[in-house]
Amino acid sequence: MKLFNKVAIIGMGLIGGSLALAIKKKGLAREIVGVSRHKKSWLLAKRKGAIDKGSQELFTIRGADLVVLATPVNVILKLAPRVRQFVDRDSIVTDVGSTKEEIVKNLEEIFPNFVGSHPLAGSEKRSIQNAQADLFKNSLVLLTPTKKTNRKAFKTINLLWRSVGARTEILSPQIHDKILGFVSHLAHIAAFSLIGVIPKKYLKFASTGLKDTTRIAASDSELWAEIFLSNRANILRAIESLQGNIGRIKLAIKNRDKKKLSLILKEARAKREIF
Amino acid sequence: MKLFNKVAIIGMGLIGGSLALAIKKKGLAREIVGVSRHKKSWLLAKRKGAIDKGSQELFTIRGADLVVLATPVNVILKLAPRVRQFVDRDSIVTDVGSTKEEIVKNLEEIFPNFVGSHPLAGSEKRSIQNAQADLFKNSLVLLTPTKKTNRKAFKTINLLWRSVGARTEILSPQIHDKILGFVSHLAHIAAFSLIGVIPKKYLKFASTGLKDTTRIAASDSELWAEIFLSNRANILRAIESLQGNIGRIKLAIKNRDKKKLSLILKEARAKREIF
Numbered sequence: 001m002k003l004f005n006k007v008a009i010i011g012m013g014l015i016g017g018s019l020a021l022a023i024k025k026k027g028l029a030r031e032i033v034g035v036s037r038h039k040k041s042w043l044l045a046k047r048k049g050a051i052d053k054g055s056q057e058l059f060t061i062r063g064a065d066l067v068v069l070a071t072p073v074n075v076i077l078k079l080a081p082r083v084r085q086f087v088d089r090d091s092i093v094t095d096v097g098s099t100k101e102e103i104v105k106n107l108e109e110i111f112p113n114f115v116g117s118h119p120l121a122g123s124e125k126r127s128i129q130n131a132q133a134d135l136f137k138n139s140l141v142l143l144t145p146t147k148k149t150n151r152k153a154f155k156t157i158n159l160l161w162r163s164v165g166a167r168t169e170i171l172s173p174q175i176h177d178k179i180l181g182f183v184s185h186l187a188h189i190a191a192f193s194l195i196g197v198i199p200k201k202y203l204k205f206a207s208t209g210l211k212d213t214t215r216i217a218a219s220d221s222e223l224w225a226e227i228f229l230s231n232r233a234n235i236l237r238a239i240e241s242l243q244g245n246i247g248r249i250k251l252a253i254k255n256r257d258k259k260k261l262s263l264i265l266k267e268a269r270a271k272r273e274i275f
Numbered sequence: 276m277k278l279f280n281k282v283a284i285i286g287m288g289l290i291g292g293s294l295a296l297a298i299k300k301k302g303l304a305r306e307i308v309g310v311s312r313h314k315k316s317w318l319l320a321k322r323k324g325a326i327d328k329g330s331q332e333l334f335t336i337r338g339a340d341l342v343v344l345a346t347p348v349n350v351i352l353k354l355a356p357r358v359r360q361f362v363d364r365d366s367i368v369t370d371v372g373s374t375k376e377e378i379v380k381n382l383e384e385i386f387p388n389f390v391g392s393h394p395l396a397g398s399e400k401r402s403i404q405n406a407q408a409d410l411f412k413n414s415l416v417l418l419t420p421t422k423k424t425n426r427k428a429f430k431t432i433n434l435l436w437r438s439v440g441a442r443t444e445i446l447s448p449q450i451h452d453k454i455l456g457f458v459s460h461l462a463h464i465a466a467f468s469l470i471g472v473i474p475k476k477y478l479k480f481a482s483t484g485l486k487d488t489t490r491i492a493a494s495d496s497e498l499w500a501e502i503f504l505s506n507r508a509n510i511l512r513a514i515e516s517l518q519g520n521i522g523r524i525k526l527a528i529k530n531r532d533k534k535k536l537s538l539i540l541k542e543a544r545a546k547r548e549i550f
Contacts, residue, residue: 189524190469
């Protein structure tokens with residue numbers, strides 16, 4: 001089912017490339033245009049059959065009835081005013097940024113039909129090389145409409161994500177950032193912090209435990225620095241909770257308080273088993 | 276090749292059960308006896324073909340030329356004096372505990388032919404149900420001989436682990452505990468601490484990142500409380516390093532210091548990529 005005539009995706013990374021592949025696979029658009037700063041990326045996207053046309057130039061998005069901003073969060077914010085000149089008033093615009101409050105606040109001022117999206121389908125392998133049409137299948141996409149969001153635009157974006165196999169949930173941008181500050185951003189802080197203190201010469205003694213625990217620390221450091229700064233207040237609060245809990249565990253070990261220590265670990269374990 | 280006449284394994288969990296299965300598969304012993312506090316565990320081990328004979332009674336280990344202590348670390352320490360009465364002077368004894376300094380110090384006083392082992396092949400799934408003959412294949416087993424260790428006993432234990440498919444490395448008990456304090460124990464502290472602070476109602480928004488990062492927090496909480504206390508000094512130092520690094524990241528976010536933050540994350544990432 002054709003939802004769109006021309007889709008323009010700006011940013012040909014894992015998410016942008018996979019969305020293009022998924023839209024192609026499901027036949028949701030007549031034409032897909034991919035824009036990337038890096039010629040290599042859109043060329044590969046084209047070779048993979050993800051897009052019909054690629055370019056480094058923003059003007060190629062002209063006439064698109066859907067524009068997807070699929071760049072890192074800081075680039076979304078920087079790019080939006082330039083993108084505006086090539087977007088029609090009734091075109092729908094969405095993004096796939098990992099933080100929403102700042103982006104939604106800015107972008108709904110710029111685009112009349114903006115809907116914030118956040119597909120929870122990333123990976124530490126972020127480039128177009130790893131893109132796949134099934135990336136969103138059975139994944140969760142968080143949508144963050146506000147009072148200003150155009151109802152029809154919201155319905156279309158909701159249908160887009162469902163059409164590529166995702167479930168969708170609605171959160172306010174504020175609640176989104178608070179939740180993601182814990183379930184995603186704090187997990188990255190923990191992983192980066194942990195691997196950061198392991199002496200290099202000890203790494204050969206690591207088993208799957210450390211590898212899994214720090215897998216997401218192989219994620220792009222620039223990208224994550226931007227995400228952390230973009231969700232600063234929530235992340236600082238989440239870090240304080242983590243520091244508090246590490247402190248409690250440390251104190252129980254220091255005091256040889258087996259009972260207290262077991263209790264903290266047991267509660268943590270019970271929560272992990274919910275997954 | 277028969278390395279042993281009678282092998283007795285005390286503790287029929289993931290490691291004890293898998294070692295029994297591996298010894299059977301490779302035909303390394305004429306007979307294997309499994310001892311467990313829980314009748315259910317040795318019965319299942321017997322049904323899986325891991326052992327020839329099972330019991331809750333320690334006296335059944337009599338006459339074994341190899342005794343493997345495969346219980347949690349604190350139980351190894353408690354059990355050793357009772358095990359001694361049933362062990363011949365020239366029998367070889369080993370353990371599979373996750374910490375080595377305390378265990379080796381105690382057990383080499385009790386058993387003339389003791390060799391400390393630590394197979395890095397555990398999992399958060401620890402029971403006999405998950406035991407498999409291939410668990411040690413391509414895994415690393417750390418051996419912790421001391422000046423007191425009998426050379427022949429060491430060679431035999433080294434050969435045992437290599438025969439079931441593992442690589443072996445030699446470390447002093449002190450260095451072992453220092454290294455494991457970082458690569459294993461601190462990783463567990465981070466995972467338990469992290470999942471502990473995630474509000475329960477946020478869990479449904481978690482993606483694979485948080486799941487992987489906290490997988491090892493599904494490990495047995497009693498077992499890990501014992502490990503943490505058994506390697507207390509090293510773990511306290513490791514926790515302090517982690518606290519320091521989280522503090523550095525927090526400060527960079529607080530100060531909106533993108534350059535510093537990127538640098539910390541980049542260094543962490545580079546280390547993770549060594550894996």
